[in-house]
Amino acid sequence: MTTVSGPNDDILIKAGNLRWKLGENFHDSLMESLYTEASRLADRAVTRTGAQQHFNWDRTLDQLLTGRWTGFPLMVALLMVVFWITIAGANVPSALIASLLIDTVHPMLQTFGSNIGMPWWLSGLLFDGVYLAAAWVVSVMLPPMAIFFPLFTLLEDFGYLPRVAFNLDHLFRKAGAHGKQALSMSMGYGCNAAGVIATRVIDSPRERLIAIITNNFSLCNGRWPTQILIATLYIGALAPPALGGLISASAVVAVALLGVAITFLTSWLLSRTMLKGEVSTFSLELPPYRPPQILRTLHTSLIDRTLLVLWRAVVFAVPAGAVTWLIANIPIGDQSIAQHVIALLNPFGMLVGLNGVILLAYIIAIPANEIVIPTVLMLTVLSSGAANYGEGAGVMFDLEDHRQYLAVFNAGGWTLLTAINLMLFSLLHNPCSTAIYTIYKETGSVKWTVVSTLLPIVMGLGLCFLVTQIWRLLGGAG
Amino acid sequence: MVDPARALILAAAVSLLLVLVFWPGIGVLARWQRTRLNTRRILIEDALKHLYDYEYQQLTATHRSLAGALSISGDEAARLLEGLQSLELLRAQGEHLVLTDDGRAYALRVIRMHRLWERYLADETGVNETEWHHQAEVKEHQLTPEQADALAVRMGNPSYDPHGDPIPTATGEIPVKRGIALTKLQPYEHAEVVHIEDEPDVVYAQLVAQDIHPGIHIRMISIDKDKVQLEADGIENALAPIIAANVTVVPVDRTETIERHEATLADLPLGGSGRVVAISRACRGPQRRRMMDLGILPGTTITAEMRGIGGDPTAYMIRGATIALRMNQAKMIHIQRNEEKAG
Amino acid sequence: MTAARSETSCETCPIHHAGNLVKLGVNLTGFDYVVAMAGNPNTGKSTVFNALTGLRQHTGNWPGKTVTRAEGAFSYGGKRYKIVDLPGTYSLLSTSTDEEVARDFILFGQPDVTVIVVDATRLERNLNLALQVLEITDRAVVCLNLIDEAQRLGIAVDERTLARDLGVPVVPTAARRGIGIQNLLKTVHEVGTGVLVPKPKRIVKHSPQLEGAISQVADALESRFAGLANARWVALRLLEGDDRIIQAVTTGEIASIIRLSESAFGERMPAGEETVP
Incomplete structure (x- = not known):
């Protein structure tokens, strides 16, 4: 309460004294009189003529979408379809943008640089480092986001998402969290930064924090490509070619489901330790189903969500590109900085079943998960001397053919164990810097930002360590 | 390469150690923080609170009552009183201990933080009622006045704590005590509960278990030396008597009473409907307001529409909108079941 | 009163308080009037907003708050309107950030017009919010949306009865199909330019105890700040311990609201009689 004394304090004191007398129950009677008046006015203005067909239509749909036997299968199927459209639909435009930005514009820029007599280090830093990183992020992130967000918004407009929250609420309740966390979690499959912003729908602070901290366990767009590539190369290859696609798809889905399980587990742990308590408020309106306005949705979700998220990612990818190029090209002694760091990180990397290259790539890729694979490739080439691939030291590239990836990785000493651990680590590691920044802005707290950043990385390293050591104990290779 | 068995054992040992040290509440770190808090400042603040409490209840605080309230020895109490006097927070008039203005202001600051924190726990967290007082006992020594003010602002400057005790304002204003003991109420008299004593724990837990909270409407039915029979918000x-003595009420002239009822919203089968009679006073703060904002008020007709997959939550039709509530919330909404059975 | 009258003889002057609006993060450059849009969640509020603004809109955050804010613009009758979409809330009386943002904007921002979007299929629960908005501001238009859905459900709303009971214009719309949007624009323009002066009937009766407390504080406020149009609302907020209002009274900021209301009312009261539908 304000303690500054002013000329109007007598009014405040009068109000203060009345407050003691009124007690605090007057809010109840206040709301009662408002609603009484509202219903009196409504009664005077409304006439009902019967026909209640629309309700039945809503009710039928609800019985299907939230039914005991149909609710879950339909929900999983619907989300699978959304992801499938996103992954499959993004391939072609991604390749197109990549061929434009990387195969066409990039050489033009290089030529332009040498024509105006730019020193090699400047054109390297600008075009091979900064430009390529930004181009990568745009080509990998833009198409899936431009597909995923509008699809998601359509489901939202239709009124389906509150039903998902309704279906999942009992699981979240057992974990001490809010049913609406289901909404931010699914939003996180597109982008964790957007998912963290989506936690605003949760109105109680404790449950909102849980939703923010666990949002990173939803695989985001930047991580899907890594999962799909590694699963195809190493896990799908275990099965006969006819089943390879199915097996690798299942592996990716398994990792995503593991993320869901970890979300529940972490929410449960948090609400028993750092964020003790029971759910304080819960109410969820299930609005009537309404046909979405498709064009409007496309426009607004593109503007509000896609471009905003993309812009942030590009801003953060630019310095990362510069750093990658620099550490790969600045030598200390007879080796580049990158080679030194890889050698330093390697023993620890081996302990958790990864390697120095992957760890360094994840450090460089803090700004954007999308650049993990190209950075890994580039650093592997650099450190293993598999020099006949790619364009040279520190230039991020994309290989057309899966066999070429495999050759590079094998030259880096990868095994099936490395692949499994990379998939796990891709699920469980720090959020990208965009997400970290968003978490900070949304929570306004350094403490919770640090917790959200470190918790998944500790869990990831722990899980990889366990898998590796048990694998080795059981006599597996690697 | 490291031997996997040895690595696993080592890792298990390290994580066990970390858990032992850092686990909130039980870990070594938490224990150490607790002991560190038992400082002289806490003794002083607790002593001031005790003295103020006696003054507010118009009792006479003594050296002995202080030693008893703080569970310290007589010698310690004597030293503490000397300290308080040298800080000019206290004057002794013979046996009689009197707070100075500074002492009273200090005591009110501590009480403000205690009651604000109880209010916060009650309104905005799901912490169990029986724990509010104990958590506030710790927190009152940790909050700064600025933090307390910020908390008050966020909660809309509450004027009473969840037990019905007034929260002193930032300038140390507090109203005089009001009400009479519930046991003083005559049969057929009506009253509103304004205060519930939160100590001792056993009595308080009993009151909470019987859903007696500040704000509920009481109609006395009969009272004798063995039993107090009453209607609380329409529930018999x-x-x-020993428990009822811990409840303070203000008699009201009210002819209309909350009608008697047995069911809550959670008892409605799908398709069944009922009319809201009252919202339990255990539903407080933003949660209570949210329910009312959604149109859940005495007189509202509510129909149960859909049950979630795990049997919880349930979606209800409330004034034209479908709204899902969890079971524990539905249990706080008292209803009168409608007779006709809907399909 | 006569002084105020001569100062504000302009019939079409905006009423909003530019200083307060700028503080609330509204850029007024190039705009004549400010319109706020309030309503319950799921009432098609954003559809109405889109129908009014077309694609000229942008979203951001309320200053210092993690609440999304959408802003847009439209022109009508040669005037440029800025429209601010307030967060969708069930009420304006609770402590949630959404409600705080909405109620402070209407009270301190003094928008020239507040459009209250109500769902014709659930009139009762929506009127609860509408009544609260009308306690704060006179310059309101009720947009009775989703009349198409109501029709399908066999619900007919007599907007004339509603307008008479509320004392403010009521415009039926089906924003998804663009029905009634022209009429809404016209009504907003009329209220904005002062051609139409709504006179909401503040008829909500509280319990005698609360009513007594409100009048005591409201009387004190009115005698200190002559012409405070929503003294009862301010009094109620003081009784609810709203710190924003406590501060505004302490610092005298509350006076910035009065001058405007006073001038507006001094000038426009007589014209109001026959224009309320």
């Missing part, structure tokens, strides 16, 4: 209830 019986209390032992």
Whole structure:
């Protein structure tokens, strides 16, 4: 309460004294009189003529979408379809943008640089480092986001998402969290930064924090490509070619489901330790189903969500590109900085079943998960001397053919164990810097930002360590 | 390469150690923080609170009552009193201990933080009622006045704590005590509960278990030396006199009473409907307001529409909108079941 | 009163308080009037907003708050309107950030017009919010949306009865199909330019105890700040311990609201009689 004394304090004191007398129950009677008046006015203005067909239509749909036997299968199927459209639909435009930005514009820029007599280090830093990183992020992130967000918004407009929250609420309740966390979690499959912003729908602070901290366990767009590539190369290859696609798809889905399980587990742990308590408020309106306005949705979700998220990612990818190029090209002694760091990180990397290259790539890729694979490739080439691939030291590239990836990785000493651990680590590691920044802005707290950043990385390293050591104990290779 | 078995054992040992040290509440770190808090400042603040409490209840605080309230020895109490006097927070008039203005202001600051924190726990967290007082006992020594003010602002400057005790304002204003003991109420008299004593724990837990909270409407049915029979917000209830004595009420002239009812919203089968009679006073703060904002008010007709996959939550039709509530919330909404059975 | 009258003889002057609006993060450059849009969640509020603004809109955050804010613009009758979409809330009386943002904007921002979007299929629960908005501001238009859905459900709303009971214009719309949007624009323009002066009937009766407390504080406020149009609302907020209002009274900021209301009312009261539908 304000303690500054002013000329109007007598009014405040009068109000203060009345407050003691009124007690605090007057809010109840206040709301009662408002609603009484509202219903009196409504009664005077409304006439009902019967026909209640629309309700039945809503009710039928609800019985299907939230039914005991149909609710879950339909929900999983619907989300699978959304992801499938996103992954499959993004391939072609991604390749197109990549061929434009990387195969066409990039050489033009290089030529332009040498024509105006730019020193090699400047054109390297600008075009091979900064430009390529930004181009990568745009080509990998833009198409899936431009597909995923509008699809998601359509489901939202239709009124389906509150039903998902309704279906999942009992699981979240057992974990001490809010049913609406289901909404931010699914939003996180597109982008964790957007998912963290989506936690605003949760109105109680404790449950909102849980939703923010666990949002990173939803695989985001930047991580899907890594999962799909590694699963195809190493896990799908275990099965006969006819089943390879199915097996690798299942592996990716398994990792995503593991993320869901970890979300529940972490929410449960948090609400028993750092964020003790029971759910304080819960109410969820299930609005009537309404046909979405498709064009409007496309426009607004593109503007509000896609471009905003993309812009942030590009801003953060630019310095990362510069750093990658620099550490790969600045030598200390007879080796580049990158080679030194890889050698330093390697023993620890081996302990958790990864390697120095992957760890360094994840450090460089803090700004954007999308650049993990190209950075890994580039650093592997650099450190293993598999020099006949790619364009040279520190230039991020994309290989057309899966066999070429495999050759590079094998030259880096990868095994099936490395692949499994990379998939796990891709699920469980720090959020990208965009997400970290968003978490900070949304929570306004350094403490919770640090917790959200470190918790998944500790869990990831722990899980990889366990898998590796048990694998080795059981006599597996690697 | 490291031997996997040895690595696993080592890792297990390290994580066990970390858990032992850092686990909130039970870990070594938490224990150490607790002991560190038992400082002289806490003794002083607790002593001031005790003295103020006696003054507010118009009792005479003594050296002995202080030693008893703080569970310290007589010698320690004497040293503490000397300290308080040298800080000019206290004057001794013979046996009689009197707070100075500074002492009273200090005591009110501590009480403000205690009651604000209880209010916060009650309104905005799901912490169990029986724990509010104990958590506030710790927190009152940790909050700064600025933090307390910020908390008050966020909660809309509450004027009472969840037990009905007034929260002193930032300038140390507090109203005089009001009400009479529930046991003083005559049969057929009506009253509103304004205060519930939160100590001792056993009595308080009993009151909470019987859903007696500040704000509920009481109609006395009968009272004798063994049993107090009453109607609390339309529900018949019986209390032992020793427990009822811990409840303070203000008599009201009210002819209309909350009608008697047995069911809550959670008892409605799908398709069944009922009319809201009252919202339990255990539903407080933003949660209570949210329910009312959604149109859940005495007189509202509510129909149960859909049950979630795990049997919880349930979606209800409330004034034209479908709204899902969890079971524990539905249990706080008292209803009168509608007779006709809907399909 | 006569002084105020001569100062504000302009019939079409905006009423909003530019200083307060700028503080609330509204850029007024190039705009004549400010319109706020309030309503319950799921009432098609954003559809109405889109129908009014077309694609000229942008979203951001309320200053210092993690609440999304959408802003847009439209022109009508040669005037440029800025429209601010307030967060969708069930009420304006609770402590949630959404409600705080909405109620402070209407009270301190003094928008020239507040459009209250109500769902014709659930009139009762929506009127609860509408009544609260009308306690704060006079310059309101009720947009009775989703009349198409109501029709399908066999619900007919007599907007004339509603307008008479509320004392403010009521415009039926089906924003998804663009029905009634022209009429809404016209009504907003009329209220904005002062051609139409709504006179909401503040008829909500509280319990005698609360009513007594409100009048005591409201009387004190009115005698200190002559012409405070929503003294009862301010009094109620003081009784609810709203710190924003406590501060505004302490610092005298509350006076910035009065001058405007006073001038507006001094000038426009007589014209109001026959224009309320």
